């Protein structure tokens with residue numbers, strides 16, 4: 328045990344140690360990038376356990392699944408061998424702290440209590456694609472043309488309201504523009520549509536948990552009583568719901584530790600509110616406040632750039648950030664002829680690092696701002712045969728075949744999930760063409776019941792054609808059989824039934840002419856089965872509900888294939904948003920152009936607050952780099968097929984100290 332004790336304060340400076348040995352009461356660690364905030368959270372959990380806190384009384388909330396995974400691993404290492412051993416079959420695993428994201432913790436709460444809100448406990452979780460189909464059908468019902476309100480706009484506006492905890496009945500009063508008025512009327516139907524389908528979207532996971540706590544103080548207390556300690560990382564990016572949920576969970580025991588950095592608040596567009604961290608000591612007047620000043624991550628030169636840049640933001644908590652590492656190499660800023668030359672040059676450099684300098688691919692990251700940027704890098708990396716893994720952009724689970732299969736599973740699990748049912752109803756064809764579906768849907772709408780209820784009502788299906796009736800029987804039998812195998816054998820076995828009974832692979836293969844395309848599609852199908860197998864191996868009671876919940880949460884961020892690739896050692900392709908909290912020895916920040924970073928939306932709005940948020944995003948990007956940082960831009964970039972000249976990012980001038988700094992003339996706060 329002595330060794331463990333040493334380890335617990337050994338790797339910490341004085342301020343960090345102070346935070347780690349404080350075992351009670353509210354605490355705030357507000358400090359710049361790379362100062363060891365996440366390390367403090369991890370060590371503090373280990374220390375709590377060492378001082379007798381039962382691990383299962385501790386809840387730690389992180390921002391991404393990747394961060395949660397890393398934290399669990401780290402805690403395991405710190406508290407030593409006993410907890411790390413994988414339990415044998417049938418043996419109860421030792422208690423472990425709960426480390427999860429806000430969303431997955433809310434799923435856990437809602438799976439238990441959703442019926443109190445009128446949702447089934449097995450509610451499905453809608454991803455972007457599901458949301459879009461629901462939005463489209465609502466806009467059709469409302470007879471709103473795309474020009475008046477597109478599904479995208481509708482979801483964007485509604486999500487904004489949800490993140491601000493604005494309910495449908497209040498939204499009418501919030502709406503200012505025409506679009507918002509239309510969205511307000513769609514909002515109520517959208518929520519009803521979700522409920523009718525037994526589904527929640529991502530925003531609902533937080534919002535409905537908050538509702539639940541408001542509605543049922545007994546459930547709120549029950550959930551709060553499960554923990555004696557709550558720790559939250561990246562607290563600067565909590566939104567209203569997250570703020571209130573944690574408040575409910577901590578008010579009684581008051582052992583609430585939050586860490587964060589106001590300079591890294593990058594989710595205001597999604598409802599995050601930096602005042603939650605800045606006002607922490609108002610909410611908790613007796614809070615202990617710890618400041619960390621030593622940056623252990625980046626070399627001096629990288630840090631100097633980051634400090635210079637963030638110094639251009641006018642409203643911020645001025646923090647000292649001291650480099651603990653040597654000066655290192657000066658970061659490079661490279662200009663390229665066009666975006667293809669940029670991608671080729673970056674990939675050439677990467678290849679050189681890997682082959683020439685023996686750098687591990689996983690130690691290299693390419694950071695970009697928008698979803699359109701990675702495609703060219705993917706192409707070049709593939710050509711160069713460099714493995715890569717992408718986070719924050721198009722997900723494995725967005726591929727058509729994967730979405731089809733997941734829809735099957737969702738529908739089998741939750742037959743009222745109409746979006747899922749409609750996706751698979753005639754894929755592969757089974758006599759249920761558009762005309763039949765329209766008839767059935769019309770009846771469902773008229774009677775206000777789910778489509779599947781109509782399909783199971785012999786009175787409603789009596790006059791359908793023979794093939795249509797056989798199609799329905801086929802679906803009924805399929806659902807029964809798959810469910811049966813999933814409950815009595817295994818998920819993988821259930822998947823086999825699903826694949827063979829739908830002739831899924833043959834069907835998919837027939838869609839593609841090119842063999843490599845076919846192969847890639849087949850690989851996705853295989854990969855989903857692999858994900859199921861992995862889920863079964865790592866869970867005590869693996870069932871379909873759990874699996875679907877997990878992929879709904881991870882699909883956004885990390886698919887099984889990505890997980891595997893990441894473990895296999897691959898270059899990271901990340902949005903700057905997804906890179907928050909992570910670190911890499913070698914970082915490429917690409918597309919350093921006005922209109923990309925800062926994003927065109929902020930450039931157009933010209934709003935200083937928007938630009939300031941983009942600047943923080945750029946700061947997050949720079950501070951991910953440990954040793955080598957390369958920023959690049961293309962002098963021309965194709966837009967709508969035509970090359971156009973670009974403007975170098977204004978942040979580049981600031982980084983090199985060549986822009987006028989308004990703060991020079993401003994008094995320090």
Ligand code: ATP
Nearest residue numbers: 338339340359360361362363364365366623624908
């Ligand atoms: P971010 O703001 O980006 O989330 P952070 O403040 O959470 O950063 P960490 O990720 O915890 O910082 O730490 C940054 C790096 O510094 C990590 O590699 C960590 O292991 C290392 N580090 C932190 N504290 C110390 C220390 N006292 N001695 C040596 N290395 C440290």
Ligand code: MG
Nearest residue numbers: 364365560908
């Ligand atoms: Mg961190």
